[in-house]
Amino acid sequence: MQGLQLPRERLLEAYRLMRTIRVFEDRVSAEMDTGDIPGNTHLYAGQEASAVGVCLHLTDTDRIASTHRGHGHCIAKGCDVDGMMAEIFGKATGICRGKGGSMHIADLGRGMLGANGIVGGSPPIACGAALTAKVNRTRDVAVAFTGDGGVNQGTTAESLNLARVWMLPVIFAVEDNGFGEATASSFATAGDICRRAEGYGMPARKVDGVDFFAVHDAMGEAVERAREGGGPTLLHIVTPRYYGHFSGDADTYRSAEEKAAMRRDQDCLARFRTRVTQASLLTPDDLDAVDRSVSAAIDGAVLAARAADRPALETLLTDVYVRYA
Amino acid sequence: MQGLQLPRERLLEAYRLMRTIRVFEDRVSAEMDTGDIPGNTHLYAGQEASAVGVCLHLTDTDRIASTHRGHGHCIAKGCDVDGMMAEIFGKATGICRGKGGSMHIADLGRGMLGANGIVGGSPPIACGAALTAKVNRTRDVAVAFTGDGGVNQGTTAESLNLARVWMLPVIFAVEDNGFGEATASSFATAGDICRRAEGYGMPARKVDGVDFFAVHDAMGEAVERAREGGGPTLLHIVTPRYYGHFSGDADTYRSAEEKAAMRRDQDCLARFRTRVTQASLLTPDDLDAVDRSVSAAIDGAVLAARAADRPALETLLTDVYVRYA
Amino acid sequence: MPKKSYRQALNEALHHEMGRDPRVVVIGEDITGGAGASGEQDAWGGAFGVTKGLLGAFGRERVLDTPITESAFVGAAAGAAMTGLRPVAEIMFVDFLGVCFDQIFNQAAKFRYMFGGKAITPLVIRTTYGAGTRSASQHSQALYPIFTHIPGLKVVIPSNPYDAKGLLIQAIRDDDPVIFLENKVLYDMTGEVPDGAYTVPFGAANIVRDGEDALIIALGRMVGFAEKAAAELAREGIECTVLDPRTTSPLDEETILEMVEENKGRVVIVDESSPRCGMAADIAAIIAEKAFAHLKAPIVKVTPPHTPVPYAPDLERAYLPDPDKIAAAVRQVVSYKD
Amino acid sequence: MPKKSYRQALNEALHHEMGRDPRVVVIGEDITGGAGASGEQDAWGGAFGVTKGLLGAFGRERVLDTPITESAFVGAAAGAAMTGLRPVAEIMFVDFLGVCFDQIFNQAAKFRYMFGGKAITPLVIRTTYGAGTRSASQHSQALYPIFTHIPGLKVVIPSNPYDAKGLLIQAIRDDDPVIFLENKVLYDMTGEVPDGAYTVPFGAANIVRDGEDALIIALGRMVGFAEKAAAELAREGIECTVLDPRTTSPLDEETILEMVEENKGRVVIVDESSPRCGMAADIAAIIAEKAFAHLKAPIVKVTPPHTPVPYAPDLERAYLPDPDKIAAAVRQVVSYKD
Numbered sequence A, B: 001m002q003g004l005q006l007p008r009e010r011l012l013e014a015y016r017l018m019r020t021i022r023v024f025e026d027r028v029s030a031e032m033d034t035g036d037i038p039g040n041t042h043l044y045a046g047q048e049a050s051a052v053g054v055c056l057h058l059t060d061t062d063r064i065a066s067t068h069r070g071h072g073h074c075i076a077k078g079c080d081v082d083g084m085m086a087e088i089f090g091k092a093t094g095i096c097r098g099k100g101g102s103m104h105i106a107d108l109g110r111g112m113l114g115a116n117g118i119v120g121g122s123p124p125i126a127c128g129a130a131l132t133a134k135v136n137r138t139r140d141v142a143v144a145f146t147g148d149g150g151v152n153q154g155t156t157a158e159s160l161n162l163a164r165v166w167m168l169p170v171i172f173a174v175e176d177n178g179f180g181e182a183t184a185s186s187f188a189t190a191g192d193i194c195r196r197a198e199g200y201g202m203p204a205r206k207v208d209g210v211d212f213f214a215v216h217d218a219m220g221e222a223v224e225r226a227r228e229g230g231g232p233t234l235l236h237i238v239t240p241r242y243y244g245h246f247s248g249d250a251d252t253y254r255s256a257e258e259k260a261a262m263r264r265d266q267d268c269l270a271r272f273r274t275r276v277t278q279a280s281l282l283t284p285d286d287l288d289a290v291d292r293s294v295s296a297a298i299d300g301a302v303l304a305a306r307a308a309d310r311p312a313l314e315t316l317l318t319d320v321y322v323r324y325a
Numbered sequence C, D: 001m002p003k004k005s006y007r008q009a010l011n012e013a014l015h016h017e018m019g020r021d022p023r024v025v026v027i028g029e030d031i032t033g034g035a036g037a038s039g040e041q042d043a044w045g046g047a048f049g050v051t052k053g054l055l056g057a058f059g060r061e062r063v064l065d066t067p068i069t070e071s072a073f074v075g076a077a078a079g080a081a082m083t084g085l086r087p088v089a090e091i092m093f094v095d096f097l098g099v100c101f102d103q104i105f106n107q108a109a110k111f112r113y114m115f116g117g118k119a120i121t122p123l124v125i126r127t128t129y130g131a132g133t134r135s136a137s138q139h140s141q142a143l144y145p146i147f148t149h150i151p152g153l154k155v156v157i158p159s160n161p162y163d164a165k166g167l168l169i170q171a172i173r174d175d176d177p178v179i180f181l182e183n184k185v186l187y188d189m190t191g192e193v194p195d196g197a198y199t200v201p202f203g204a205a206n207i208v209r210d211g212e213d214a215l216i217i218a219l220g221r222m223v224g225f226a227e228k229a230a231a232e233l234a235r236e237g238i239e240c241t242v243l244d245p246r247t248t249s250p251l252d253e254e255t256i257l258e259m260v261e262e263n264k265g266r267v268v269i270v271d272e273s274s275p276r277c278g279m280a281a282d283i284a285a286i287i288a289e290k291a292f293a294h295l296k297a298p299i300v301k302v303t304p305p306h307t308p309v310p311y312a313p314d315l316e317r318a319y320l321p322d323p324d325k326i327a328a329a330v331r332q333v334v335s336y337k338d
């Protein structure tokens, strides 16, 4: 595992990001229950090692295009957590000024091209970002996140082909959390995702998404290939999904045992902790300190979001065009 | 080759259909040059063994969904040649009363669900026909014809997945004539078409589309699997395309040598003749007799089409709805 | 008559028709919910619970969960319709039409015409539309003007539980492709709904309220808003007719034009779709051409602005028409003098 | 000024802008033609020859042939636009919007709004529209009302070579997503076109002919038909203004409303899109609302019927508006008395 050779600062950063996602999502879930979040959310808890394992390889000029379950990708890509929380609360201080909400968080300066309410919406967009990198010869890469459900969408298949035809520096990160809404991927996703990618002529790897280091290693290889002009790669990242599909989903289609076992056996944070402490790379104290600072940061984000102003009514009409005429 | 064991009548029928397609297309090409055909056409010449090898396994209650290059599929599926010619001439006696033209020939009674002007339009429709067969437990099958270009379209990929998930009795006949318009499939179609299908969990076979018997055998296996509830199959059928993409295409993107070699070495009619006469299954006289009767039939079709009435102007407004209200 | 929700009314329509005709099948994402999973089957009964219970009654052969591939399953529904089934496909949000529009407008809508009248395509596409649930730009659109624009499609927008059931049964029995748009906010609306099967015809507008000072034409959720506005205006002595076309294609031009005349040529059209090439413009243009002589004031359209749907609650409220905006528009047309 | 075809005018615009700005790339199916093949490269230069020669001038890095996957490459163009390029993507026929509409209307059109104003999406989608080439139902539609309906898109329909070049340059320099619709029948139309670069602004209608008895508003190929009708009517003593809006979003309402007044409130709108929720209805509704007091006759719309486009030449001719139908409509509005 090359990831284990990461410098201490990077390990701490990885942990901090994963922990931030977990706490952010648990907190959004709790705030949803208060009724004060106006819209709906799809929580990323359980999948943290995927977003962070992937994004830790990226700079601000590398781009990612995300999904409806985008909070984790945003945080891993460096979006401002205060701005995200305010956005989810629909406030003027939100990262999209309250116009987008949970499903449309974006921060172009960070290379985060947007969560996306359309399943399969992101892969073509990521191809476009990769094309920009290629035309401008920047060595930047792009990542298309999609799910085990979204991988079936025609746009994803088209993008695999286009990426290979144009030899784009793009990585398809297929996060397989076992479900598209209430439907199991064992029902809806025929065949084998890696073999599909191979059918489109690109290398593919199946990765244990509970293991940050496994994701990080696989992504490292893919990113290097992309930066060197070697074209696209698909990563099939297998993860749990801790919550129901959306906040409010009773999640009765999974048995209680299955859900308990998932939370017990598939916790990427616990796994990370065990690995780095057993290898004496970080101490429990190091990690506890991160936990504390993350909790404080999320508390602060919620307080700020609650206190923030609502968007001015005039903003309804702005931002439709840069200039209309 | 099991096809070689076909009864004499079936062999003659196969040859008659292939010859009909060839003569029909050569004649349409010539008639296009007169300027009397109002619209455009995409000619199937060169690909006859594919349509006939596939469709000879089918009855009228088996369905096919076709492409913009549909004349061959129509003839192989038993559509009336007079009606087809009249349709291409835009006449009231046309198989679609002059409303559809070359790109929309259909004959539901023959299980021909329509040529299709949209690349990738047909695979979902064929899945639907297969669903009807499955729900009604009829043992009928459906065939989706598509090209090496259309196989990249998202609808095709989605259909492969859906067909496997629902275990539909559908065969994807991908006719790879080396080109999507002026673009070579070596450029536009990444990876390997059979491996794509395998990635979606279905068996696939690459077939020499110049060899009627190879197509017929592969299709036989696929149809049997489908009728027995074994689900979908993909056939990757490699063929030449004798004409340009559309009638009028100067076809300069292929070298003269390539085109000459293609017509010389990849003629499914010549190949068939050699095979059946060498095996003493049919005599040259048998085949010549077919040639003569086919030519007469196509002459008759053109004469009738030219003489036929144009559609009455009132028909502009009919057939939009069964009943509007 | 028993009171039932719009959701339940739709559910009953599906139960009735599936029971009556074995060719009716239901197709969509999570319309049962739980396929392949370890827990409850039929856990969702559709994202909005409309298809709940169909699995138990009719089994997985006729209640078909799908992968997330709208083109494939909507196209398959079209192909199945052309070959003998009568599918009811569900697109979870009308906003998703963009990933499957070809199969709707170039395939299903045109089979009959292109094939010279030989095909019938008894296909129903149920979908949801509308703002008001803070679902933001990609899950709140109306978009039915796009379907109305397409020859070969019928377009239905029920505004209440009674119509929802009757129009859905009508849609399923219809031999043409029908786009059936359910407003998400109306699912919990209750109203009187008979237990048995009945149909509400297409192209027959509903006079929801009778007046003679002004005509308010409204669709879907806007009908309720128009009624509220009319009640408010009645207190001011302005009596409005509220007319619900119920289907936009076919459109009941006859009743609309008659009502224009009966309401002194003063018309407000309320619609939730975007204003440009939208439903309000379409109806206004028809009136302006065919009832020109009766018009006594400019037709005022109450629609959202030409913007995507915003997320923040205040903005979303400002985006949508509401009873106050409607009442203001009516006052404007009523007081117009030339 | 040199005479050039509409096709050549467009080609020059692309040459100019690619030469001027390295961020401009061109993307589409067979826009060179011959990729991967043994013969001539740039054999097609697009299905209609508009992009011919770009390959030689700018190379395969900026002139990008694609597989037949409109969603992928239109979406890629949108993603590239958001990240620094200025792509011009070609959808061969607007009829194919159904396989890639999501990337246009839910993605490109909404980035800026959903993301709170942070994105710019300088994307041009060139496409062809229109009947008249016996291409039947799936290759002859107009469909621009669908784009006009969508907030966030700009919609451009050049009616002549001069405008074609100037509007395309404007579109490429514009920071918003632009749908640019070329009428297939007009490619061979010739007219005066300067050699250098120039822009024609959006939202500025063109007064093609001046009159005062009636206003004919027409778009794209219909402008020429309207001119023919106007010439014919002039011989009868009826002087028409012919107005070409040039862009439907933004729409030059101001000039339209002014011209209604100047033409005695008698208006005919000619459009090739389907009538329901179409362009003629949209413009008629705007006039009926905002120029009500000036209207002296019902606005008559000359459009195709509510049917798909038929194949047979006679039927297709009957389907389309033409100068005779326009002239008849003008006579009707001019003679209208209330």
Ligand SMILES: Cc1ncc(C[n+]2csc(CCOP(=O)(O)OP(=O)(O)O)c2C)c(N)n1
Pocket: A042, A067, A068, A069, A117, A118, A119, A120, A146, A147, A148, A149, A150, A151, A177, A179, A180, A181, A241, A245, C029, C068, C070, C092, C096, C099
């Ligand atoms: C085109 C489209 N179809 C359907 C939906 C509704 N929907 C939202 S999320 C989702 C499930 C996606 O599954 P997957 O890709 O596995 O992602 P996950 O939710 O598991 O993260 C569905 C069907 C949508 N948003 N867009």
Ligand SMILES: Cc1ncc(C[n+]2csc(CCOP(=O)(O)OP(=O)(O)O)c2C)c(N)n1
Pocket: B042, B067, B068, B069, B117, B118, B119, B120, B146, B147, B148, B149, B150, B151, B177, B179, B180, B181, B245, D029, D068, D070, D092, D096, D099
């Ligand atoms: C959605 C769509 N995109 C593009 C086209 C234009 N077009 C017509 S045929 C064709 C090539 C199709 O190639 P292939 O599938 O290999 O079939 P072939 O023509 O070789 O038989 C293209 C691009 C179309 N009709 N539909």
Ligand SMILES: [Mg+2]
Pocket: A147, A148, A149, A175, A176, A177, A178, A179, A180, A181
């Ligand atoms: Mg999933």
Ligand SMILES: [Mg+2]
Pocket: B147, B148, B149, B175, B176, B177, B178, B179, B180, B181
């Ligand atoms: Mg081909």
